[in-house]
Amino acid sequence: MKNILAKLSVPMVLVAVGFFDKHNLYESSYSRAGYVIILTLLVNFLYENYNKLGFFFLTKMLYREKEIRLSISYLFRIQVENEYLLVKSRTRNYFQPVGGCYKTLPGSEKIYEKLEVRPDRKFETEKGIAKNDLRVYVKGKNVIEFFKWYDSKEDRETSPWREFCEELLTTKILPGWDFRYIDYKFKKTIKTPIIDLNMKGKGMFVYDVFDLVINNEQLPILKKLKENSSEDYIWVTDEIIQSLGHDAGAKGFKYEIAPHTKYAQNLKWSK
Numbered sequence: 250m251k252n253i254l255a256k257l258s259v260p261m262v263l264v265a266v267g268f269f270d271k272h273n274l275y276e277s278s279y280s281r282a283g284y285v286i287i288l289t290l291l292v293n294f295l296y297e298n299y300n301k302l303g304f305f306f307l308t309k310m311l312y313r314e315k316e317i318r319l320s321i322s323y324l325f326r327i328q329v330e331n332e333y334l335l336v337k338s339r340t341r342n343y344f345q346p347v348g349g350c351y352k353t354l355p356g357s358e359k360i361y362e363k364l365e366v367r368p369d370r371k372f373e374t375e376k377g378i379a380k381n382d383l384r385v386y387v388k389g390k391n392v393i394e395f396f397k398w399y400d401s402k403e404d405r406e407t408s409p410w411r412e413f414c415e416e417l418l419t420t421k422i423l424p425g426w427d428f429r430y431i432d433y434k435f436k437k438t439i440k441t442p443i444i445d446l447n448m449k450g451k452g453m454f455v456y457d458v459f460d461l462v463i464n465n466e467q468l469p470i471l472k473k474l475k476e477n478s479s480e481d482y483i484w485v486t487d488e489i490i491q492s493l494g495h496d497a498g499a500k501g502f503k504y505e506i507a508p509h510t511k512y513a514q515n516l517k518w519s520k
Contacts, residue, residue, distance in 0.1 A: 260286035305393070307443055312389030317443060318369060318452035319392070321383040321399060323409040324348035324513040325433070327461045329471045332484040335510060336416050344483055344494075345507040348456075349412035350382040356404035364391040364398075371448070392453075399455075409433065409459050422482055427470055432462035437516045458513045490514045 263283030271277040295302075308317070324346040327334040335344040353361075360366070369384040383405070387395050399405065410431070418425040436458045446452040463471060475484050483504055489496065490511055494504035512518050 256290055257287065260284070260290070304443075308389040308392040312443070312451060315389050315451065316367070316386040317389055317392055318386050318446060318448075318450060319383070319395065319455070320350065320369075320452065321455040322348055322350040323412070323457040323459060324509065325409065325413060325459050325461050326436070326513055327463075327471070329463070329468070329475060329484070332475065332486055333490065333514070334471070334474075334482060334484055335504075335506065336422070336482045337480065338507065341507070343505040343507045344485075345510050346513050347413055347416050348409065349416070350384055352381040352406045352411075353383065354381075354404045354406065360395070360398045360404070361385075364388075364395050366391075366395065409457070420481065422479075423474070424470065427467055431467075432464070433459040434462060435459055439512050439516065439518055441512075441518045454509065456509060456512060458516060487514060 260283035263279045263286070266277070266279045270279055273280075275281070325348055326346060334347070336347055337343075338345055361368075365388055367386040368380075369382075369386060383399075385395075413428075413431060417423045418428060439456045439458060441454045443451050443453055474482075485494075485504065485506070489503065490506060491514070493508060493511060494502045494506040496503040
């Protein structure tokens with residue numbers, strides 16, 4: 250809002266000067282120049298934000314003073330042949346892609362203070378309360394600015410390696426030596442709309458989706474993994490993912506699969 254007012258200040262001054270110059274809002278060249286600038290700013294704003302106007306209205310107006318919970322994470326699609334690797338959630342009773350929330354780095358406290366960001370302390374891991382995770386509460390009026398900070402990649406984690414290591418190597422699902430280096434391709438960032446949360450309140454989820462690029466040494470290891478059964482991971486087809494674990498052949502739910510697994514699979518949010 251401050252940026253908008255700052256940009257409008259010059260043309261508004263010109264309009265005012267024109268009024269005092271000619272005692273008319275239209276005849277003065279100053280006023281006309283002010284109107285041209287205002288029109289230009291409006292056209293540029295609509296061009297840059299035409300597909301974001303609804304979000305702008307919700308955050309800057311409807312939910313302006315309401316806290317919105319933001320959860321920003323990354324997910325891996327790991328495919329071997331026609332199946333995908335999912336791991337058991339450490340906090341919930343379902344399977345999901347390898348991944349987790351990004352973490353902030355020292356220096357992020359500046360933007361947190363500026364935008365009145367409040368960390369979500371509800372989540373606990375085996376190491377205690379999850380700290381520095383990008384699970385936060387942000388007032389609606391500051392959400393767009395918070396995403397601008399996130400997109401700048403300043404003072405935050407940018408690599409998806411940490412959760413890959415924690416969920417597959419530390420747990421010894423995969424051998425650390427053979428997967429100490431991995432390649433991956435960024436596919437897409439998926440953003441949900443502002444939705445009602447089960448924990449009450451409003452929230453948004455953001456997922457960066459990566460495809461693991463499997464090399465010739467790693468492929469046989471992953472194929473071998475498919476031959477084993479475990480409570481910690483499963484291999485499932487796209488069909489099972491689309492039904493969130495329902496097996497049409499068995500006429501029942503074979504697994505409980507998290508909804509964001511489907512978002513990552515389809516590279517888009519859906520209800």
